[in-house]
Amino acid sequence: MRIPEQLSKEIEVLGGVDKIIEKLPDENRMIEQSLIYAALSSPIRLKILNLLSIQPLCACVIQKITKTSPSKLSYHLSLLTNNNLIEGDREGSWITYSLTESGRQYVLKKV
Structure with a gap:
């Protein structure tokens, strides 16, 4: 060569x-990295990350804003959670989702 x-x-x-x-x-x-970038490849998941960069939210508020069915939202939240981009804090029957440090780094990057 x-x-x-x-x-x-x-x-x-x-x-x-x-x-x-x-x-x-x-x-x-x-x-x-490949799995994280795959998780970041969906506009809905990016919207969720950007929402959570403004304010931790429960699934019902995220669902209302994203206009996503409960099952699809659950899938997207699971993917983001499994890739350590968001975390859920359970209080009774409510889960409040927020960005992890890793998730914050990906959302706040200006590319």
Whole structure:
């Protein structure tokens, strides 16, 4: 394989291809990132995260704002919870959802 000369020099300065590979996150971290990005790929889930960045809310308020059926909302909340983007605080029969630190980082990023 032929690499353009300038690029080849830059790779050598970094220590070669093996050194570049060493700088990658481990496979488990990349799998974790992939799952988080999948969870972030839905407009409804992004709306939920943005709502929770304003105020912790119960499912009934989230459902009213997102106009989502209870079963679909439950699915979306589970996905966000399982990926540590939100957490629920149970008080009796109510659960108040809020952003986790990880969820806050993804919502507040300005891309």
